[in-house]
Amino acid sequence: MIIEGVILIFLLIGTSFNTLGVLGLLRFPDLYTRMHATTKATTFGSIFTSLSVVVYGLWLFFDSKDSQFMVLAIHAFIAMLALAFTNAVGSHAIARAAHRMGIKPSPAICDRLEEFHP
Amino acid sequence: MIPFIITALFGFFIYLVFTAGSGNIGLWSSSELIAGVALGILTGIVTRNFLCRKKNYRMANPIRLILLAVYIILPFFIEMTKANLDVAYRVITMKIRPGIVRVESNLRTDLGIFMLANSITLTPGTITVDIDEKTHDLFIHNINIGEGDEEKAAFKDVELFSLANLPAWIRRIAE
Amino acid sequence: MNDPWILLPFWYPIIAVLVILMAGSTIRLYKGPTPADRAVAVDTVNTLTVASLILLGVAFREIIFIDVAIVYSLLSFVATLFIAKYLGGEL
Numbered sequence: 001m002i003i004e005g006v007i008l009i010f011l012l013i014g015t016s017f018n019t020l021g022v023l024g025l026l027r028f029p030d031l032y033t034r035m036h037a038t039t040k041a042t043t044f045g046s047i048f049t050s051l052s053v054v055v056y057g058l059w060l061f062f063d064s065k066d067s068q069f070m071v072l073a074i075h076a077f078i079a080m081l082a083l084a085f086t087n088a089v090g091s092h093a094i095a096r097a098a099h100r101m102g103i104k105p106s107p108a109i110c111d112r113l114e115e116f117h118p
Numbered sequence: 119m120i121p122f123i124i125t126a127l128f129g130f131f132i133y134l135v136f137t138a139g140s141g142n143i144g145l146w147s148s149s150e151l152i153a154g155v156a157l158g159i160l161t162g163i164v165t166r167n168f169l170c171r172k173k174n175y176r177m178a179n180p181i182r183l184i185l186l187a188v189y190i191i192l193p194f195f196i197e198m199t200k201a202n203l204d205v206a207y208r209v210i211t212m213k214i215r216p217g218i219v220r221v222e223s224n225l226r227t228d229l230g231i232f233m234l235a236n237s238i239t240l241t242p243g244t245i246t247v248d249i250d251e252k253t254h255d256l257f258i259h260n261i262n263i264g265e266g267d268e269e270k271a272a273f274k275d276v277e278l279f280s281l282a283n284l285p286a287w288i289r290r291i292a293e
Numbered sequence: 294m295n296d297p298w299i300l301l302p303f304w305y306p307i308i309a310v311l312v313i314l315m316a317g318s319t320i321r322l323y324k325g326p327t328p329a330d331r332a333v334a335v336d337t338v339n340t341l342t343v344a345s346l347i348l349l350g351v352a353f354r355e356i357i358f359i360d361v362a363i364v365y366s367l368l369s370f371v372a373t374l375f376i377a378k379y380l381g382g383e384l
Binding site for chain 2: 017020021023024027028029030032033035036037039040041043044067068070071074075078084085088089091092095096099105107108109110111112114
Binding site: 004019042053063098 | 310350359370374380383
């Protein structure tokens with residue numbers, strides 16, 4: 001009963017942060033601020049939904065001693081790690097390419113990169 | 119020879135993680151172990167010049183790997199939670215004051231710069247946009263610059279994190 | 294022979310929410326004023342796809358879906374890097 005509650009709480013945290021990420025993607029005014037919303041919020045939300053699967057797999061493994069649930073937990077954990085690291089690097093690559101392409105941060109207080117390579 | 123051994127052991131370890139729970143020698147079956155040894159040696163022969171390109175074996179030290187795991191679980195995860203609450207606040211209220219600033223760090227190794235850039239991307243209010251290759255300074259898009267801070271030529275890297283001193287952790291792990 | 298999988302009722306509603314979110318981010322994919330905005334939207338759709346594939350693997354009781362999710366996340370990472378290289382004019 002407690003573990004079911006933990007899984008449900010993880011899933012609710014994950015989906016609410018994913019929802020906030022997509023809302024930020026739709027509401028923010030320019031590319032860089034949109035990227036803030038998608039990178040942080042969707043990575044965090046997907047980590048929590050995957051963590052619920054890890055908890056579920058470990059629970060069933062200690063409940064039934066069937067090794068397929070161990071496989072489930074380990075592989076969900078690896079998928080979570082792959083997701084977290086690739087998202088950060090991918091967003092960095094898109095931001096760098098966008099600035100080289102000539103997209104300026106449109107509401108901006110200051111832009112030091114503009115002075116560095118115009 | 120040393121890059122080959124490190125790469126082969128690393129590949130073998132990854133294969134063991136992926137096939138855990140397949141048999142009863144420990145957690146693995148004998149055919150999976152033999153396939154893992156063969157594939158590890160093959161991976162070591164093919165990619166030995168990619169993993170240890172700088173002839174720098176600092177990360178083969180197990181203490182640094184344990185510190186890396188502790189770093190991800192404790193201080194980094196706390197900062198990430200704070201970052202997401204911050205993003206939630208900004209999405210709902212739309213109070214933003216964005217801009218790109220320069221941040222100087224004293225890290226020299228590639229791995230240190232990589233970890234600092236990724237930590238900045240996933241922690242409060244900032245994403246990394248570009249890097250100055252000569253001085254290893256980072257250019258960071260900050261979603262909420264404080265009043266008067268836009269006059270500064272460069273930030274220090276510790277000013278970006280409020281709860282934990284992440285650059286000191288990175289320096290201990292990667293330098 | 295009892296069933297080792299314990300039935301939980303809330304996988305499918307969560308997956309439905311994630312699919313609705315994917316449809317929402319395709320609005321940005323359609324509107325986005327610059328190509329980089331569209332790349333960000335595609336990246337978001339990929340992340341949500343991986344998350345829902347992991348949940349689908351539990352809901353359908355197929356562990357192979359999670360391996361598909363790992364490979365999908367790595368391939369979408371490579372695709373994102375190449376889109377970024379193309380946009381930055383380095384290709």
